[in-house]
Amino acid sequence: MYQKYYSEFLKAPSGAPSAMLHMACHSHHYWPDVTLDAVQQYWRDSAALADDKWGPIFEGKIPAWQNAVARTLNLPDPDRIAIAPNTHELVYRLLSAFDPARPLRILTTDGEFYSFARQLQRLEEEPNVEVTRIAKEPYASLAERFEQELQRGDFQLAYASMVFFDSGVVFPQLLDIAARKPKQTEFVIDGYHGFFARPIDLGAVADEVFFTAGSYKYLGAGEGLCFMSIPANCTLRPRNTGWFAELEELENRADRVGFADNWLRFAGATMDYSPLYKGLAVFELFEREGITVESIHNHVLAAQRRFLHTMDAADHPLLNRERLIHFDLEQGHGHFFTFDCGTASAAEQLQRELRSRGVLSDRRQQLLRLGFALYHSADESYQRVFD
Ligand SMILES: Cc1ncc(COP(=O)(O)O)c(C=O)c1O
Secondary structure, X not given: OOHHHHOOOOEOOOOOEOOOEEOOOOOOOOOOOHHHHHHHHHHHHHHHHHHHHHHHHHHHHHHHHHHHHHHHHOOOOHHHEEEEXXXXXXXXXXXXXXXXXXXXXXXXXXXOOHHHHHHHHHHOOOOOEEEEEEOOOOHHHHHHHHHHHHHHOOOOEEEEEOEOOOOOXXXXXXXXXXXXXXXXXXXXXXXXXXXXXXXXXOOOOOOOOEEEEEOOOOOOOOOOOXXXXXXXXXXXXXXXXXXXXXXXXXXXXXXXXXXXXOHHHHOOOOOOOHHHHHHHHHHHHHHHHOOOHHHHHHHHHHXXXXXXXXXXHHOOOOOOOOOEOOOEOOOEEOOEEEEEOOOHHHHHHHHHHHHHOOEEOEEEXXXXXXXOOOOOOOOOOOHHHHO
């Protein structure tokens, strides 16, 4: 019933409805049709207004986007939502606020996405940076082990995923842990695999933590627009700072670089705002049609139950409960399933077989990931995954 919103992406190159079942949606989510007009509108506004487009973008479009994100996550202050083309830029800007002449101790997990993991590895080569990585498994004790270290160590920064990118497992009790963080520790939640997939209420921690995500995945608005909500009364002064940060009345202009008391503290520089138009078009579509994160999540939960039902009857050598990485499928899982195929070649072979049966998946070494989306039909049995 939701497929009508995605007719362009659900077309084969010939224009006929695609025969493929897209199960790589956790990687690249399809874009609703409304995004096509949104991109063209960006072009038309640029042609009509040229340099004068920046006023409507900064005074109208960006606040509208911030309001929509704030409503989605129950964030109290939309003006504290910084935007940039990717999360790396935002997180690196945050990292740049720490004094390179002083020790920087970072607590994280061994399950973070490459964007942060690689950056951290590089920073670790510096003498002042020390990283503690908590093993994500076993998931049953992750919350306890992570919090113990957080409270025991003297960390300047803690960073953890809300939903792990390689498995879809939800970090148990992460928001409660963040709420109890030591005052001196900045806490970042990488919410990319949670945002617009699972209902999230950040109300209780929004004034204390950073939260990052973007529009490429579950919002379905494409690459190029990510955000980071920043805590209340943030006084960090990023060394990596762009000229957009000057767009506001600045504090202490006289003797040093000033920073605004809002998202512009973490602003960069010129970027393409067509993803902003696309994102707003998707938010407007969903609002108009009464589609909420809850309804998306319920659609996906029902799809996952149908998939598991079919899987349990199929007796597949690789796609089965033993190889499915999980902790709490009903309460705490993202919108994709990951199967550990043992070796990269077994996963590659399975991915090829799935493609030949019209199923698109994605793979990271020996891990094969199968995702679920609003644009999967409500009567899809997923039988062709196992045939
Ligand atoms: C958990 C997680 N964080 C962040 C990202 C995106 O990182 P970036 O915006 O820096 O490319 C992804 C993308 O797949 C992800 O899975």
